[in-house]
Amino acid sequence: MKILIAEDDQRFGNLVYQMLLRQNMQVDWVHSGDDALDFIKNELYDVIILDWMMPKKTGLEVCKELREEHYQGGILMLTAKDTVDDLVVGLEAGADDYIVKPFEFKELLARIQSVARRSKVALKEECVKAADLELNRGTKLAKRGTRMIQLTGREFQLLDILMQNYGRVLPKELILDHIWGLESEISPNNLEAFVRLLRKKIDYPGEEELIQNIRGVGYKMEARKIVRSS
Known part of the structure; x- marks a missing residue:
């Protein structure tokens, strides 16, 4: 599985990066929304993990821009915002799922696997x-x-x-x-x-x-x- 992490917090981003590597995943890590968009143009990812608050372009803006360009890959949003109104804003931007900080790594892993699995399942057309x-x-x-x-x-x-x-x-x-x-x-x-x-x-x-x-x-x-x- 190939994952892109867009997270500007050095300590938190490195923690997630190292943990995913230990799961034998291919992982790229960028620190801004603009860098995330550049990587996505040149690589195919199973899941993109976007932090809501990032410099230059927020995760929310990146998500919205990708969906407006008809990007079909899985997008998981990381955020400290946990109200229903906040969640709706993220979902309207096109996120497939949300996980609220702080969280257990096993929960993040389960969400990643769920988003990736769903994006690959081809239902018969009916x-x-x-x-x-x-x-x-x-x-x-x-x-x-x-x-x-x-x-x-x-x-x-x-x-x-x-x-x-x-x-x-x-x-x-x-x-x-x-x-x-x-x-x-x-x-x-x-x-x-x-x-x-x-x-x-x-x-x-x-x-x-x-x-x-x-x-x-x-x-x-x-x-x-x-x-x-x-």
Whole structure:
């Protein structure tokens, strides 16, 4: 597996770099967002690890620029920001996953492997439908009406499991296990952030709301008309 780390903190970056080398990974380490972009133009990486706060260009800016250029590789964001609003900002920029500092190395390794594995899995091309929403599992593109919806890897996984269980309530624990695995120490804020962003992408004003929050349990996909008082 080939990894690029973009981290300006010398001590922390070196720690991660050395640990990944011990896992027999090929690792490049740069100290700024601009350097990360230069390396990505010339090398193929399984996963890019971006620190949010870096000089010249932040990890957030690098992530957004890559996705705007239709970069399809895995992107994992490192950050000290852990609120749902912060997570949504990063996911909107195109990050596949988040890990909040401080963290255990085994958790970082699990996230790296998950992002890399997902980016290589080729699902057979088939279309899943729920209400007026369609999801192509081959291209990982969603469509609602005439509107095409771009999805990150995690968003695709979340939408896929909800659509395939249309009308069923899925506990949060089941969703977390499906997307991150039982061994992950992921914060509940991550799932909430993904759901919020996915809603923003698939539910436009005037359309039926498709993802329902079942308080204290989890989520389900089911069309619900928005009733507005006159």
